[in-house]
Amino acid sequence: HAAQPINVVCAAPYYSSYPTMTDYLKSGLYKWGGDAETYEKDGPYIELVTSPNNPDGHVRTSKVNRSEGLLIHDLAYYWPQYTPMTSPADNDLSLFTLSKITGHAGTRIGWALVKDKEVAKKMTKFIELNSIGVSKDSQLRAAKILSAVSDSCEQENSQEGDSFFKFSQKLMTNRWKQLREVVNRGELFSLPQFSPAFCNFFNQVLEPQPAFVWLKCEGNVEDCESFLREHKILTRSGRHFGVSPKYVRISMLDTDENFSHFIDRLSSI
Amino acid sequence: HAAQPINVVCAAPYYSSYPTMTDYLKSGLYKWGGDAETYEKDGPYIELVTSPNNPDGHVRTSKVNRSEGLLIHDLAYYWPQYTPMTSPADNDLSLFTLSKITGHAGTRIGWALVKDKEVAKKMTKFIELNSIGVSKDSQLRAAKILSAVSDSCEQENSQEGDSFFKFSQKLMTNRWKQLREVVNRGELFSLPQFSPAFCNFFNQVLEPQPAFVWLKCEGNVEDCESFLREHKILTRSGRHFGVSPKYVRISMLDTDENFSHFIDRLSSI
Numbered sequence: 052h053a054a055q056p057i058n059v060v061c062a063a064p065y066y067s068s069y070p071t072m073t074d075y076l077k078s079g080l081y082k083w084g085g086d087a088e089t090y091e092k093d094g095p096y097i098e099l100v101t102s103p104n105n106p107d108g109h110v111r112t113s114k115v116n117r118s119e120g121l122l123i124h125d126l127a128y129y130w131p132q133y134t135p136m137t138s139p140a141d142n143d144l145s146l147f148t149l150s151k152i153t154g155h156a157g158t159r160i161g162w163a164l165v166k167d168k169e170v171a172k173k174m175t176k177f178i179e180l181n182s183i184g185v186s187k188d189s190q191l192r193a194a195k196i197l198s199a200v201s202d203s204c205e206q207e208n209s210q211e212g213d214s215f216f217k218f219s220q221k222l223m224t225n226r227w228k229q230l231r232e233v234v235n236r237g238e239l240f241s242l243p244q245f246s247p248a249f250c251n252f253f254n255q256v257l258e259p260q261p262a263f264v265w266l267k268c269e270g271n272v273e274d275c276e277s278f279l280r281e282h283k284i285l286t287r288s289g290r291h292f293g294v295s296p297k298y299v300r301i302s303m304l305d306t307d308e309n310f311s312h313f314i315d316r317l318s319s320i
Numbered sequence: 321h322a323a324q325p326i327n328v329v330c331a332a333p334y335y336s337s338y339p340t341m342t343d344y345l346k347s348g349l350y351k352w353g354g355d356a357e358t359y360e361k362d363g364p365y366i367e368l369v370t371s372p373n374n375p376d377g378h379v380r381t382s383k384v385n386r387s388e389g390l391l392i393h394d395l396a397y398y399w400p401q402y403t404p405m406t407s408p409a410d411n412d413l414s415l416f417t418l419s420k421i422t423g424h425a426g427t428r429i430g431w432a433l434v435k436d437k438e439v440a441k442k443m444t445k446f447i448e449l450n451s452i453g454v455s456k457d458s459q460l461r462a463a464k465i466l467s468a469v470s471d472s473c474e475q476e477n478s479q480e481g482d483s484f485f486k487f488s489q490k491l492m493t494n495r496w497k498q499l500r501e502v503v504n505r506g507e508l509f510s511l512p513q514f515s516p517a518f519c520n521f522f523n524q525v526l527e528p529q530p531a532f533v534w535l536k537c538e539g540n541v542e543d544c545e546s547f548l549r550e551h552k553i554l555t556r557s558g559r560h561f562g563v564s565p566k567y568v569r570i571s572m573l574d575t576d577e578n579f580s581h582f583i584d585r586l587s588s589i
Contacts, residue, residue, distance in 0.1 A: 068449070068452075071449055072449055075446075075449045076345050076348075077347055077348030077349050078346055078347055078348070079346030079347070079348065080346050156452075157453070157455065157457065158456070158457055159451055159452065159453065159454070159455045160455075177344075180340055182428055182451075183428065184426070185428070186426065186427055186428045186457065187426030187427070188426065188427055188455065188457040188458045188461050189455040189457045192457050
């Protein structure tokens with residue numbers, strides 16, 4: 052009989068598009084297999100390891116950990132402004148995107164580091180069949196942006212000022228400080244706790260400061276998204292990420308003005 | 321039991337990527353059903369109607385013509401420099417691309433005119449799941465290019481000179497004239513014959529002058545692609561388009577210099 056589609060799993064809470072992106076074409080090659088924490092089937096599987104994780108910001112390793120697993124590391128958020136660079140990204144297959152390093156999500160540019168040449172060839176063939184190629188306009192823009200980021204790192208400590216990553220890291224530190232102050236003032240909400248680690252990029256011990264807040268409503272509030280909407284704060288419910296609606300995801304990457312409104316509204320609850 | 325994937329058919333010769341693009345993910349929603357001319361199954365099907373056709377340049381209508389057919393008109397080449405504009409493109413679903421109107425294939429920008437609002441919504445959802453969105457850089461560039469094309473049409477007959485379409489139409493006329501002269505000089509090759517028709521854009525009777533030549537090797541040559549490769553002319557064999565290797569497809573849209581080499585080499589055979 053025909054080969055069965057391989058199960059694709061990821062530990063909850065997971066990026067809300069993984070299940071639909073996996074299943075929408077009803078492929079005979081792969082299908083969504085659910086939460087990696089409770090996955091117990093035999094045979095080959097694909098595990099998505101998002102590290103730091105979207106939505107909760109935690110550093111992750113694979114959860115299923117059996118011999119026939121193929122790991123795809125989604126390193127969209129593995130950049131020094133968000134998390135300490137603790138080790139080289141020398142996985143079998145790592146995915147990256149311009150979207151989170153600099154915010155240029157509109158280019159739709161990503162890239163992959165792949166150890167197995169045959170797998171890399173199949174990925175290239177996939178792009179050809181999916182869209183013939185990737186926008187040349189976006190590729191040119193992405194190359195220019197990455198050059199500017201790279202130049203800013205080489206010119207660090209000259210009169211040019213902070214590198215792109217140092218600038219962004221300071222900004223994230225400031226925003227997380229404001230957020231923790233507001234949340235810790237009351238008992239309505241809680242935030243994830245992160246362990247500091249040595250960052251090989253900045254050469255110092257630093258605490259993670261993720262691109263998203265994974266906020267939990269403590270006490271009686273069961274639907275955190277609805278509760279916050281009443282206070283004019285738009286969030287994405289934990290439901291979409293395979294967990295309880297007591298959690299919501301909120302972006303930490305909005306404009307200074309919008310971030311300021313968010314902090315004001317949260318502190319007035 | 322589960323719904324069967326719908327058959328996707330197209331009359332041969334067809335665009336060589338249709339079969340692989342339809343089948344590469346082994347979707348449970350659709351599968352390649354082969355040549356529309358010989359398709360005889362009952363029930364719903366999707367027919368791709370490419371008009372003018374890639375590779376042979378002929379104007380097409382649907383071939384299967386049964387009640388449960390859904391038609392997708394691929395109008396990539398339905399522009400006045402290639403073919404007379406004989407009727408409005410008021411099909412249920414028409415696809416267009418910047419690739420052939422101006423040659424900006426690298427933007428990967430296309431668009432669709434869709435009558436059924438629910439179908440259009442599903443197509444939008446598909447884009448969201450496939451790539452979250454389309455490159456903003458490409459969208460901006462495409463808007464600029466289409467504005468320039470539109471402006472050139474409005475300024476026609478002013479001192480600005482020919483519109484974009486008139487310029488392109490003259491260029492194609494010149495190239496097809498050169499090609500027909502060379503081919504008609506000998507008996508080795510033959511070209512498709514096209515009927516002139518009234519073009520509502522140029523307000524005159526014009527002959528089609530497609531973006532591709534669909535060249536046939538007459539006489540004993542069975543593999544036209546190999547034969548022409550010996551004479552340093554690179555082509556794409558009819559095999560890829562579901563028909564005999566006596567046919568090859570050759571682009572008419574290369575640079576002036578390359579087109580000139582092509583004509584020189586063809587005339588020296």
